[in-house]
Amino acid sequence: MESSLSGDDCPANLSTLGPFCSLIGHRVAHPADVVLAPRTAADKMAFSDGKPGCIFDHHVQTAVCDSRAKYRESRRPRAVKVYTINLESQYLLIQGVPAVGAMKELVERFALYGAIEQYNALDEYPAEDFTEVYLIKFVKLQSARIAKKKMDEQSFFGGLLHVCYAPEFETVEETREKLEERKAYIARATKSKDYYLTKKKLVPEQKGTKDSRQDFHSHIPGFSTAALNTSENSSPCLPYSCELPLCYFTSQTTCLPGDHVDRASNSCSGGRNHGELSKHCNLSAFSPELHVSTYKNSLPCSSMQEAVTTSESVGRFMPRTTQLQERKRRRDCDRELGTFSETNTSSNEVVIGPKLPGLPPVDLQDDSLNTTANLIRRKLKENSSKGILTAGIKHRTWTLPWGGRPELLLRRAADRHTSQCPAFL
Amino acid sequence: MAQKPKVDPHVGRLGYLQALVNEFQETESQDAKEQVLANLANFAYDPGNYEYLRQLQVLDLFLDSLSEENETLVKFAVGGLCNLSPDKANKEHILQAGGIPLITNCLSSPNEETVLSAVTTLMYLSSPGTGSHPELTSLPLVQCMLRFSLSANIRLRNLAQIFLEDFCSPSQVAEARSQQAHSALGIPLPKTEAPQQP
Numbered sequence: 001m002e003s004s005l006s007g008d009d010c011p012a013n014l015s016t017l018g019p020f021c022s023l024i025g026h027r028v029a030h031p032a033d034v035v036l037a038p039r040t041a042a043d044k045m046a047f048s049d050g051k052p053g054c055i056f057d058h059h060v061q062t063a064v065c066d067s068r069a070k071y072r073e074s075r076r077p078r079a080v081k082v083y084t085i086n087l088e089s090q091y092l093l094i095q096g097v098p099a100v101g102a103m104k105e106l107v108e109r110f111a112l113y114g115a116i117e118q119y120n121a122l123d124e125y126p127a128e129d130f131t132e133v134y135l136i137k138f139v140k141l142q143s144a145r146i147a148k149k150k151m152d153e154q155s156f157f158g159g160l161l162h163v164c165y166a167p168e169f170e171t172v173e174e175t176r177e178k179l180e181e182r183k184a185y186i187a188r189a190t191k192s193k194d195y196y197l198t199k200k201k202l203v204p205e206q207k208g209t210k211d212s213r214q215d216f217h218s219h220i221p222g223f224s225t226a227a228l229n230t231s232e233n234s235s236p237c238l239p240y241s242c243e244l245p246l247c248y249f250t251s252q253t254t255c256l257p258g259d260h261v262d263r264a265s266n267s268c269s270g271g272r273n274h275g276e277l278s279k280h281c282n283l284s285a286f287s288p289e290l291h292v293s294t295y296k297n298s299l300p301c302s303s304m305q306e307a308v309t310t311s312e313s314v315g316r317f318m319p320r321t322t323q324l325q326e327r328k329r330r331r332d333c334d335r336e337l338g339t340f341s342e343t344n345t346s347s348n349e350v351v352i353g354p355k356l357p358g359l360p361p362v363d364l365q366d367d368s369l370n371t372t373a374n375l376i377r378r379k380l381k382e383n384s385s386k387g388i389l390t391a392g393i394k395h396r397t398w399t400l401p402w403g404g405r406p407e408l409l410l411r412r413a414a415d416r417h418t419s420q421c422p423a424f425l
Numbered sequence: 426m427a428q429k430p431k432v433d434p435h436v437g438r439l440g441y442l443q444a445l446v447n448e449f450q451e452t453e454s455q456d457a458k459e460q461v462l463a464n465l466a467n468f469a470y471d472p473g474n475y476e477y478l479r480q481l482q483v484l485d486l487f488l489d490s491l492s493e494e495n496e497t498l499v500k501f502a503v504g505g506l507c508n509l510s511p512d513k514a515n516k517e518h519i520l521q522a523g524g525i526p527l528i529t530n531c532l533s534s535p536n537e538e539t540v541l542s543a544v545t546t547l548m549y550l551s552s553p554g555t556g557s558h559p560e561l562t563s564l565p566l567v568q569c570m571l572r573f574s575l576s577a578n579i580r581l582r583n584l585a586q587i588f589l590e591d592f593c594s595p596s597q598v599a600e601a602r603s604q605q606a607h608s609a610l611g612i613p614l615p616k617t618e619a620p621q622q623p
Contacts, residue, residue, distance in 0.1 A: 057537065057538075058538075065460060067456055067457075067460075068460055069448065069457065071444060072441075072444075072445065072460070072461075072464060080459055080460050080463050081463065082463050082466040082467055082500070082501050082504035082505065082508075083467060083470065083504075084470075084504045084507045084508055084538075084541075084542055084545065085507070085508070085545065086507065086538075086541045086542060086545055086580065086584070087538070167580055168579045168580055170580075170583065171583075172583045172586050172587060175580075175583045175584065175587060176587050176591070179545065179548065179549075179587070182511055183511040183549065185472075186472050186511040186512050187511075187512075187513070189472035189473070190472055190475070190512055190513070190514075193472070193473070
């Protein structure tokens with residue numbers, strides 16, 4: 001089973017194979033434009049060594065382990081295998097593709113998980129009868145991880161796909177980048193963990209300002225209660241802490257051994273860490289770009305509006321729905337204080353977007369116009385209290401050209417001899 | 426679908442890892458040892474577990490397992506080290522525990538993955554340039570990497586090339602190359618003792 005170093009191991013040779021197809025920036029599931037790109041010198045160097053169509057040990061599907069102790073069994077049957085950064089690659093080898101001319105559909109399916117840089121069939125690779133083997137190169141390693149995890153053992157046109165990494169196709173530079181990226185990721189994860197652990201000590205000093213944040217928490221739907229329970233009194237982070245490093249979550253949440261047993265000795269560990277982080281954070285509603293930034297584990301780089309002031313400047317990325325929730329909460333507070341649409345000047349918040357004019361309602365010197373203005377005003381209050389702003393994008397008052405002031409609209413309407421109410425009411 | 430493992434939720438991650446370590450130390454089944462070691466090595470991929478692993482002395486467990494006769498255990502152990510060696514604290518621990526000779530020994534393993542993991546681990550234990558641990562740029566090691574850089578195995582070739590370019594100085598490489606030209610490479614060492622004369 002084990003291969004020797006000076007043996008017959010060699011990469012599949014693409015120079016004798018079909019056309020090289022390039023596909024860049026393809027994330028959505030619409031038909032891709034296939035562009036034949038000229039082979040680069042680097043590619044030729046990587047692919048012209050060795051005999052064509054060689055099978056490596058890591059291409060072979062290892063048998064599933066059935067003798068595990070009960071406490072460490074995984075949900076899916078898995079082989080006993082260790083994944084290191086050497087084995088993982090942006091190149092995926094897909095075997096078992098039914099030979100029905102479905103290359104385009106295959107690529108489209110894989111492109112759901114990330115941008116594909118190149119793909120082509122490996123005609124020389126040993127394959128079962130009536131099946132084909134394909135090589136897909138993702139732009140990012142993380143996309144390849146996720147694609148492997150999701151697509152391995154999946155049905156495709158009546159056949160069962162076997163997806164594995166193909167690191168032998170990497171150039172020296174790609175391997176180097178891969179190793180460095182891994183190192184950088186760990187450095188970031190460990191540094192962030194230390195950062196949040198030290199922040200835990202500072203939070204008790206800010207207990208007094210926590211009240212409004214508690215109120216804020218209650219408005220957030222779908223929050224991971226496991227994380228909240230353990231971090232209630234210690235985490236300064238907002239619930240949608242998609243920027244939290246993986247290590248924080250895995251160390252803070254009370255155990256979910258089921259998730260982590262999945263990681264154990266498995267043959268498809270792609271995207272394991274970040275896929276599970278997504279589960280914890282309930283990030284499925286967010287755009288793919290957010291997933292990318294979570295994987296990169298970038299420390300927050302810009303300071304956003306926060307519920308409480310903190311003694312240190314904490315840059316934190318707040319997703320859009322959180323901002324809407326925050327504005328709604330502030331409006332509720334303001335309404336209680338009797339100052340509608342005014343910002344809370346007692347806190348040092350950063351106001352995003354145009355500031356609404358804080359002028360009192362004006363008598364339009366016409367009964368019907370005043371009635372209409374009051375109706376509009378009442379409707380605005382009702383709608384914002386119902387939380388419509390959190391559900392959609394189009395009802396934000398600050399985007400309305402008339403700034404949410406019925407008088408102005410009606411004045412303009414009167415000027416233009418029209419009396420139509422705004423369409424959104 | 427297999428059922429979820431029946432672990433007490435209060436046990437947590439640390440408890441689970443502790444259970445794995447206990448099983449590894451107590452079991453006599455080679456299969457179970459391999460499964461548990463692979464399990465731990467995969468956990469070593471996630472930086473969130475590093476504190477637990479250090480606490481449970483799993484790093485030492487990996488280093489000890491490098492001396493096992495079972496090639497699979499060695500492969501999994503060095504894979505685990507490869508996974509956690511990019512972390513600074515883990516790196517310090519491995520260096521202080523005298524891990525370099527143990528990992529260097531893995532370079533002569535007949536197993537491809539073992540050698541690849543060993544080369545990568547040595548790279549992660551090194552600092553770029555010439556400021557790294559002297560053992561990591563010793564002449565025999567650089568010579569070994571030079572040989573690997575000529576291997577038919579493309580993955581090994583790539584890794585060795587990166588090692589020579591990023592972690593060795595040109596003078597060290599040149600010295601190793603000149604020494605190699607004069608050494609009796611390619612002549613296998615005898616595997617058994619010479620038969621005694623009657």
